[in-house]
Amino acid sequence: MTAVEDDRRRAELVTALGAVRARIAQACTAAGRDPREVTLVAVTKTHPARDVATLAGLGVLDIGENRDQEVRAKIAEIAELGEHFAVRWHLVGRLQTNKARSAVSYATAVHSVDRPKLITALADAAAQRRSAPLEVFLQVSLDGDPDRGGAVPDRVPELADRVAERPELRLRGLMAVPPLGSDPDVEFARLAELAADLRTRHPDADAISAGMSDDLEAAIGHGATHVRVGTALLGRRPPLLS
Numbered sequence: 001m002t003a004v005e006d007d008r009r010r011a012e013l014v015t016a017l018g019a020v021r022a023r024i025a026q027a028c029t030a031a032g033r034d035p036r037e038v039t040l041v042a043v044t045k046t047h048p049a050r051d052v053a054t055l056a057g058l059g060v061l062d063i064g065e066n067r068d069q070e071v072r073a074k075i076a077e078i079a080e081l082g083e084h085f086a087v088r089w090h091l092v093g094r095l096q097t098n099k100a101r102s103a104v105s106y107a108t109a110v111h112s113v114d115r116p117k118l119i120t121a122l123a124d125a126a127a128q129r130r131s132a133p134l135e136v137f138l139q140v141s142l143d144g145d146p147d148r149g150g151a152v153p154d155r156v157p158e159l160a161d162r163v164a165e166r167p168e169l170r171l172r173g174l175m176a177v178p179p180l181g182s183d184p185d186v187e188f189a190r191l192a193e194l195a196a197d198l199r200t201r202h203p204d205a206d207a208i209s210a211g212m213s214d215d216l217e218a219a220i221g222h223g224a225t226h227v228r229v230g231t232a233l234l235g236r237r238p239p240l241l242s
């Protein structure tokens with residue numbers, strides 16, 4: 001990339017970040033919430049490591065990705081750029097158990113934990129490879145279709161207990177992606193109910209990871225503490241690599 005292209009991209013990201021931050025602030029005002037309760041996770045999947053470095057330089061240190069391999073490549077590239085930002089990596093996509101060892105070596109949080117085997121794999125790997133607990137969000141499948149990831153709501157209490165049993169993990173709360181074509185208001189209201197249920201047994205698990213480029217306002221209206229924003233910040237992704 002030339003210096004001119006670099007400057008242009010940076011300007012694009014500055015503008016997009018301003019717009020997203022304004023949307024978050026407005027949604028918080030509408031919901032009577034403090035914007036500091038909402039963490040912006042910039043989902044940089046398919047976009048270059050340079051964008052991660054630029055966002056980090058602008059103060060966006062929470063970075064979301066959905067493939068272990070892609071994060072590892074970006075971490076290496078950022079190091080090559082000579083950038084030293086304390087990026088907090090959030091894995092938001094489906095994670096295979098055989099990637100647990102790798103994931104715990106860099107991730108701050110995994111938002112897509114949805115089955116007992118993955119909980120065990122992450123906890124065992126974290127026991128060997130890290131000192132700080134790995135933050136865990138349980139992904140809920142709101143339409144009960146397990147193909148897109150997520151546990152059916154009935155299984156959440158059991159999964160939550162399993163996470164809470166392991167000192168290597170810290171149960172943060174719930175995550176969901178609304179089913180395609182659904183009404184986000186309805187889906188996020190349901191997620192908020194499930195999150196309230198969870199807090200009756202696990203009062204510290206008070207985070208809700210919900211809301212993306214198109215529906216972050218609805219999510220904030222229903223208590224989201226982490227919004228995962230890709231397209232609205234970084235632009236469209238190449239179609240084959242969602």
Ligand SMILES: *Cc1c(COP(=O)(O)O)cnc(C)c1O
Pocket residue numbers: 043045066092093177212213214228229230231232
């Ligand atoms: C890609 C992705 C996002 C970001 O989606 P946008 O619509 O581009 O904001 C959020 N969450 C998950 C789980 C994703 O895979």
